[in-house]
Amino acid sequence: MPWDEGLVNSLVYDAPDPNEGRVLGYAQAVNEALSLALDHDPAVFVTGQGVDDPTAMFGVTKGLQEKFNAGRVFDSPLSEEGMMGICTGAAMHGMRPVFMHNRPDFILLAFNQLVTHAAKMHYMDNGQTTVPLVVWAAIGRGWGSGAQHSQSIQGLLLTVPGLKIVMPSTPYDAKGLMLSAIADNNPVLVFEHRWLMKKEGVVPEGMYRVPFGKGVYRRRGKDLTIVGASHALELSLQAANKLAAEGIDAEVIDLRTLKPLDEEIIAASLQKTGRLLVVDTGWAMGGVCAEIGCLAAEKWFEHLKGPVRRIGLPDIPHPAGYTLEQFFYPDVARISQTIREMCGK
Amino acid sequence: MIRYPYQGTSFDDWQHKLSSYAPEFLLKLFRDMLRIRIIEEEVERRYFQDHMKTPIHLVIGQEATSVGACAAMTRADLLYASHRTHGNYLAKGGDLKAMLCEFHCRINGCTGSRGGSMHLMDKSVGMAGSSAIVAGVVPIATGAALAAQMHGESYVTTVFLGDAATEEGAVSEALNFAALKQLPIVYFCENNFYSVQSPLVTRQPKRELYKWAAGYGMASELVDGTNVLAVYETMQTAVARAKRGEGPTFIESPVYRFRAHGGAGDDSKTGYRDIAEREAWEKVCPLETYFTFLKSAGLIDETVRNTMAGEIMAETMEAFDYALASPKPTEADLYTHVYAD
DSSP: OOTTHHHHHHOOOOOOOGGGSOEEEHHHHHHHHHHHHHHHOTTEEEEETTTTSTTTGGGTTTTHHHHHOTTTEEEOOSOHHHHHHHHHHHHHTTOEEEEEESSGGGGGGGHIIIIIIITTHHHHTTTSOOOOOEEEEEEOOSTTOGGGTOOOTHHHHTTOTTOEEEOOOSHHHHHHHHHHHHHOSSOEEEEEEGGGTTOEEEOOSSOOOOOTTOOEEEEOOSSEEEEEOHHHHHHHHHHHHHHGGGTOOEEEEEOSEEESOOHHHHHHHHHHHOOEEEEEEEESTTSHHHHHHHHHHHHSGGGOSSOOEEEEEOSSOOOOSHHHHHHHSOOHHHHHHHHHHHTTO | OOSSOOOSOTTTTOGGGGGGSOHHHHHHHHHHHHHHHHHHHHHHHHGGGSOOOSOOOOOTTOHHHHHHHHHTSOTTSEEEEOSOOHHHHHHTTOOHHHHHHHHTTOTTSTTTTSSOGGGOOBGGGTEEEEOSSTTTHHHHHHHHHHHHHHHTOOOOEEEEEETGGGGSHHHHHHHHHHHHHTOSEEEEEEEOSEETTEEGGGTSOSOOHHHHHHTTSSEEEEOOTTOHHHHHHHHHHHHHHHHTTOOOEEEEEEOOOSSOSSSSSOOGGGTTSOHHHHHHHHTTOHHHHHHHHHHHTTSOOHHHHHHHHHHHHHHHHHHHHHHHHSOOOOGGGGGTTSSOO
8 A cells, every 4th residue: 555545545525426427536537538548549658657556656547558458558667858758759750648657746857858848849840740748747745745755846837838737626627637638739737636536526437528728616706716726726615615604705716727727717706706816736936826816916907806815835845744744735724714814804 | 189089991991892882872972971061061151141040060071970871761761860950951851942941040941940950850851850958859769769669650760869968868768768668769879079069088988889878788880970881881780670670779970070069160279179180080071081982983083073063052052042032930920839739
């Protein structure tokens, strides 16, 4: 059993209503997406360190090698930059690689190929080639993951033209966005969150795609707008639901993809509420929170009734120890307190 | 001091091999090298006019590797280049006008003025890409070879890299993977002994690169980069090995660049290398040694050479005129192809 399995098992999420459809876990939903994509298109292959080992990327790649053979689902040497380039080259010549990492931290070894090559090839060669590449990783948190196994790097990548960034928060989206990512003709980063892997939800069988650049309301409200994605959005939704009892009516928007970004849904909500809280699993400085906050100042200033607030990580590396972690990470209580302050309660 | 002497044997003892080649083929190799030399010299001559607003990395002195290697490839085979692209692009059948338009930042350049001299690319002739990051395309070329293997296609990928690229981790990673999967690829390493102005001796322990590469578990060869026929034959063997499904080959080919790392002219006088070293290598200029070899066999003379040079010069001038008269991009051109549909 992986070292943090017990921690992830202990997390409690709202149970889905089985009357609404088939209930599936988050990791199983991604697994189903990969299986469908491999079945649907012979150009798809899956690689990464340990994709065929018994723990199977938290279960995400379980059974795929047995089903589709070791030619299409294969373990990778510990060569992050080399393999990122190899997947890029394969993508430029007709393949649709899915390159998987247990942690986003490992993608930092491959920035030359990801940022300087994969993201720019289509532009640099004036459209002669495309790079239909999916790069997947699961963000870590807790159990001593620390500074080198917990990084949430979407903020670093947001600034790179040519990339797309996907951060699902539900099993339904995890499957539908993965299928969209594999069908997309650009390099797409899919960041899941380790703490969402056991979350359950209603997931239809078969193929469906969740479009990029389309946010969704997770909760309707009139007092303030909370926007974000992935686990940060999940925590915010929990906070918003609790605060309803205190008479605070928050609107919660799941962006689902950070790049492209659904500006329309944020603008429409802000027009109604006048207050904006941006949440992210990464650092607040210079990242997703900063970008969306700046957009609000630049484009929607006239709607704002008060300052935009950010809840991301402090400008500090991730500590490994349990006690320090409690100070470092935002939780439902801290998000709730920020919401109260914003609403003057 | 000559730090890196020429250690080959040029065309000594090659006379007996001539009968196995068609004279047209032998002359074409010479013409292709002469063409690259003349075009490069004209690019160099005009560089200070500032119409070509692009960094250039002249291939003068290294023509035999591009021409010899490409002669062993079909159009469907892929070629990847480093930043020193001109010889690779022309030898692979790239369009001279499109290359010069790219140098002149025109919309009809081979990459629409997005790439410039360091990023020549033309999918239609198998010129698959190039990178300004040393070793940048080595993993990408390896991925192209993986795609060929997975699709069951017969094309072979060749990637040119310099001696300094072998110091990059990405090359080790790519060689390991290519050997592991027995990919149909040739790593063609032009060892010109200098990375910009840094000599090999300050960058690597004393060793032979082709022996180092053999340690990855692949076939590895050393071939004289001034001898176009030797390059051709070594490449032929490597390409055939790849096509048979017997995996990758690493080829080390010692060459010498007669010019600076970048820009026009030679910069040896700055002192990082001895001018006598360049002069010693100029005595085994790939163009002149091959000319002498063909001439001694009665296959060419100065008149034929001058006729060739005249034709090439006319083609070159016409291509420069074409580039200078070509349209520049508009602002709207900036925004296309950021994302693929």
